[in-house]
Amino acid sequence: MQVAAEQGAHIAIAGATKRFGDGATSVHAFGPATLDIATGEFVTLLGPSGCGKSTLLLMIAGLLPLTGGTIHVGGAPVHGVRTDIGIMFQDSTLVPWRSVRGNVELQLALRGLSPAAFRERIDALLVSVGLSDFADRKPFELSGGMQQRAAFCQAMVHEPPTVLLDEPLGKLDAMTRERIRADLQDLWLRTRPTVLLVTHSIEEAVQLSTRVCLITPRPGRLHGIIDIDLPWPRNAEVKKSARFSGYVNEIGDVFRDYGVM
Numbered sequence: 388m389q390v391a392a393e394q395g396a397h398i399a400i401a402g403a404t405k406r407f408g409d410g411a412t413s414v415h416a417f418g419p420a421t422l423d424i425a426t427g428e429f430v431t432l433l434g435p436s437g438c439g440k441s442t443l444l445l446m447i448a449g450l451l452p453l454t455g456g457t458i459h460v461g462g463a464p465v466h467g468v469r470t471d472i473g474i475m476f477q478d479s480t481l482v483p484w485r486s487v488r489g490n491v492e493l494q495l496a497l498r499g500l501s502p503a504a505f506r507e508r509i510d511a512l513l514v515s516v517g518l519s520d521f522a523d524r525k526p527f528e529l530s531g532g533m534q535q536r537a538a539f540c541q542a543m544v545h546e547p548p549t550v551l552l553d554e555p556l557g558k559l560d561a562m563t564r565e566r567i568r569a570d571l572q573d574l575w576l577r578t579r580p581t582v583l584l585v586t587h588s589i590e591e592a593v594q595l596s597t598r599v600c601l602i603t604p605r606p607g608r609l610h611g612i613i614d615i616d617l618p619w620p621r622n623a624e625v626k627k628s629a630r631f632s633g634y635v636n637e638i639g640d641v642f643r644d645y646g647v648m
Contacts, residue, residue: 431599480541516570556586
């Protein structure tokens, strides 16, 4: 296990801290934490519920101000909402009155981009996640897993260099979760954006990540980082391997020591 920073990081987090409220009643939610994420990495923040993982993600996106410390993305300090970041939440952000294609196009329009200029990109994304036959369907006509696939297309359509995923698979059944994990892996392997995933699933973290950052119970701090040295793609055969199980057990031991498993 290591805790190390890399020079020239795409995401540079230095002493990031978040408190909610003031004075004696304030809640120390996260930090301080320092972490550098290199361009093209797929890094996971793994920890128990309430440890501040999502809080850090929102601070990186500029949706929540820091109480202390700094965050840089692509060399620029985060001082407000970043429109060049793709972000996907646990709950779908699809609007009910638009089709799947219309929802994806909406993300472009909100960023001042022309949907017509991205038509081929939209078509390719919908094909890649198995939604090309559902492009004209409304969200209520889709399963939960299909809605999350559409939401992932929303996050990726403007080809962001940075993608933030906030427990996007948490409410899905096991079979659907596994299918979408494969979709996420395939899309990342093809385009290699810098991805930061928040999850509390150890198996998910090991399957998808180049590195796993272990976050302590609240206030969340960085316990350590585990490099995941497994071959890609991480299919069923890889998941059955002793090395995969070894990573899962190593991480599980950390959280058992904290009394959260």
